[in-house]
Each structure stands twice: as structure tokens, then as C-alpha cells.
Amino acid sequence: MKLNTFRKKYANEISAYAVLAIPLVLYGIFFVYAVITVFYNSFTDWSLSLDKKFVFLDNYINVFKDQIFWRALANTSIWMVATTIGCNIMGLLVVRLIMNFRSGAGQRTILTLLFWPVLVSATVSASVQLLVFAPDSGGIVNTFLMKLGIIKDPMLWIDDPKLALFSLIFMPFFLGFGTKMVIYYAGMKNIPKQYYEAARLETNSGWQIFLRITIPLLMPVITFNVILSVIEGFKVIAPMQLVTDGGPLYRTMSLLLYLYKTAFSYDEYGYAAAIGFVATVIILAATLVQFRLDRGRVVYE
Numbered sequence: 549m550k551l552n553t554f555r556k557k558y559a560n561e562i563s564a565y566a567v568l569a570i571p572l573v574l575y576g577i578f579f580v581y582a583v584i585t586v587f588y589n590s591f592t593d594w595s596l597s598l599d600k601k602f603v604f605l606d607n608y609i610n611v612f613k614d615q616i617f618w619r620a621l622a623n624t625s626i627w628m629v630a631t632t633i634g635c636n637i638m639g640l641l642v643v644r645l646i647m648n649f650r651s652g653a654g655q656r657t658i659l660t661l662l663f664w665p666v667l668v669s670a671t672v673s674a675s676v677q678l679l680v681f682a683p684d685s686g687g688i689v690n691t692f693l694m695k696l697g698i699i700k701d702p703m704l705w706i707d708d709p710k711l712a713l714f715s716l717i718f719m720p721f722f723l724g725f726g727t728k729m730v731i732y733y734a735g736m737k738n739i740p741k742q743y744y745e746a747a748r749l750e751t752n753s754g755w756q757i758f759l760r761i762t763i764p765l766l767m768p769v770i771t772f773n774v775i776l777s778v779i780e781g782f783k784v785i786a787p788m789q790l791v792t793d794g795g796p797l798y799r800t801m802s803l804l805l806y807l808y809k810t811a812f813s814y815d816e817y818g819y820a821a822a823i824g825f826v827a828t829v830i831i832l833a834a835t836l837v838q839f840r841l842d843r844g845r846v847v848y849e
Contacts, residue, residue, distance in 0.1 A: 590821035597815055607822035617823065619798045620806040621830070623713055623788075627802065628781025628834075634721045636773055639728035643736060644758055659733060666726035673723055674790035681705040681715045706792050709799040716787045716800055724780075728773045735769035736762060775838050782831045803827045 590607055594600045611617055642662060649655045680688045683704040690702040705715045739762065747757045763770075785804040788794055794801035794809070807827065811820035 586821045587825060589818050590825050592818040593816075594818035594821070595815045596817075600818075603818070607819050608826070610819065611822050611826050616798055616801065616806060617803075617826075620801040620803050623799065623801055624782055624784065624803045626713060627717060627784055628778055630717050631720050631724060631781050631784075632774060632777035634717075635725040635728050635777060636770070638721060638725040639732050639773070640770075642725070642729050643732040644762075646733065647736060648754075655733075659730060663726040663730060665723045668723055670786035670790060673719060674787060677716065677719050677787065677791050678706075680719075683707040706800075707796055709797045712792055712796060712800045716791060719787070728777070731769060731773055732766070735766050739765050771838070775835055778834050778838060779831060782827065782834070803830075 589600075591602055591604055592600045593603045593607075646655050646658050649658065682688075682690070683702065683706060685691065685694065685702045687702065687705065689705065690699070693699045694702070704711065706712050743761050743765065744757060747761050751757065783804060784802050785808065788800045788802045788805045789808070792800040794805050803823070804827070807820050807823045810823060811817050
């Protein structure tokens with residue numbers, strides 16, 4: 549009787565824990581256990597060719613002495629800043645123009661057409677990038693510039709250490725802003741119309757209303773998108789790996805690509821684990837700084 553009474557009294561709690569049990573177990577195995585294991589391995593010289601032994605802080609000391617690591621961090625930081633600013637500004641401006649369509653169906657149609665490039669795979673995007681910035685006369689950009697007479701000889705683009713990283717950054721502006729655009733659109737649709745009606749009593753300038761009403765009320769969404777962009781920027785690997793493989797002269801080497809190469813090309817899994825944890829701390833620090841900077845500026849309903 550007591551067992552039946554207990555089941556009846558706590559039926560909802562039992563059901564809730566039963567439903568949560570599977571995802572919690574998976575989270576524990578594939579995240580918590582994995583993170584602890586990697587952290588442990590970061591203090592070893594683990595590789596497939598050597599017996600694992602503790603090296604204590606040697607891996608972390610070597611990370612901060614590693615010039616390639618600092619080059620990869622600089623490249624990743626440039627990529628993060630450029631894509632964060634570019635994709636968010638482009639997403640905001642596109643949504644601002646889309647909101648001029650009075651028809652909801654028209655807005656959704658334009659959103660769909662502009663969002664589909666996000667679905668393009670990294671491999672296809674890399675192939676397009678190679679066609680556009682090919683370092684010969686057959687490249688689309690070189691062909692266009694030579695026909696206009698702007699340049700006489702083909703530019704090296706992705707083969708030029710000074711231009712390679714910026715050549716890679718170009719494509720994400722067109723393939724990466726769609727997600728931010730949709731989030732901004734949802735945020736703007738949730739702003740009460742009363743604010744705009746009151747603002748139109750003062751001015752008919754759409755851009756003034758956008759800057760003084762929309763942007764302040766959209767700050768929580770902007771903060772979310774910026775943090776998302778920062779994390780995505782630090783996690784970049786596909787363009788560098790598929791287009792330039794980190795070259796030339798490591799000028800397109802990203803943190804994750806260097807981590808990948810350290811582990812699977814150089815067979816230094818312990819050192820790669822240390823790089824991964826340093827990169828994680830950097831990402832967390834950047835995110836916390838962003839939260840701190842936006843705390844006083846975010847407007848909540």
C-alpha cells in the first residue's frame with residue numbers, strides 16, 4: 549500500500565525523471581565524461597606511437613611558446629571580428645529593407661530566398677570559393693578585373709599570404725548572414741506596434757525610427773546574435789581546411805584546424821587537448837566580456 553501511495557503521490561516527478569534520464573545519461577557520456585577525459589589527456593604526451601605518461605604543465609607551456617598557435621589565434625580573431633560585424637550588420641540591414649514589404653507573404657518569400665545559401669554545404673562553398681578566387685586568369689574575380697582593365701596580371705588571392713585570409717572571409721558574408729537575418733526578423737516582429745505609432749508622431753524618417761526605436765528594443769536579440777557569431781567565429785575550420793589547408797605560411801590557419809592537424813597529422817593528441825582547452829577558455833572569456841559590455845545596454849520588455 550505504501551508503494552502504491554508513493555507512486556500516486558509522485559507520479560509526475562517519476563515520469564519527469566524517467567523522460568530526462570536518457571538525455572542526461574547521453575550528456576554525461578558524450579560531454580561530461582569526454583571533457584574530463586580530454587582535460588586529463590592534456591597533461592600527458594598521449595600519442596599512438598608512445599606510451600602515455602604525465603608531462604604536467606609542459607603542454608600548456610609549449611602552447612604559449614608556439615608561434616603557429618599565436619598565428620592561428622590571430623587569424624581566428626580576425627575572422628571572428630570580421631564575420632561578427634559583417635554578418636550582423638548585413639542581417640540587420642536586410643531585415644530593415646524586408647520590413648518595408650507590407651505583405652507578410654512577400655516578407656517570407658524574400659527571407660526564404662536569402663536564407664537558402666545557409667543550407668549550402670561547406671564542400672560546395674569551398675568549391676565556389678576556389679572558382680571565384682582562383683589564383684590564375686581563369687578565376688572569376690581575376691577575369692572580371694582584367695576585363696575592366698583594373699589589373700593586367702592575375703592576382704594570387706588565396707595563394708598570397710597577405711590576401712588569403714581576406715579572400716576566405718568574403719564568402720561567409722553571403723552564406724553566413726541568413727541565420728542572423730531570420731533571428732533579427734523574429735525579434736523585429738515581436739516589437740509592439742505602439743512604439744512605432746508613437747515615434748511617427750515625432751518623425752517620418754524610417755531610419756531615425758530604426759536607429760532610435762528598433763535598435764534599442766532589439767538589443768537582447770543583437771546580444772544573442774553577437775555571442776552566437778563570436779562562438780561560430782572561433783570555431784571556424786571548414787574554409788581554411790578545404791580551400792587553403794591553413795596556408796600559405798600559416799596565414800589561414802585557424803585554432804580548430806591547428807588542433808585537428810596537431811592531433812591527426814602530427815600524432816600529438818595530448819598537445820592537441822591542451823590547445824583545445826586553451827581555445828575553450830578564450831571563447832568563454834570572449835563570451836563573458838560580451839555579456840559584461842552589453843549588461844548595461846540591453847533593453848528588456
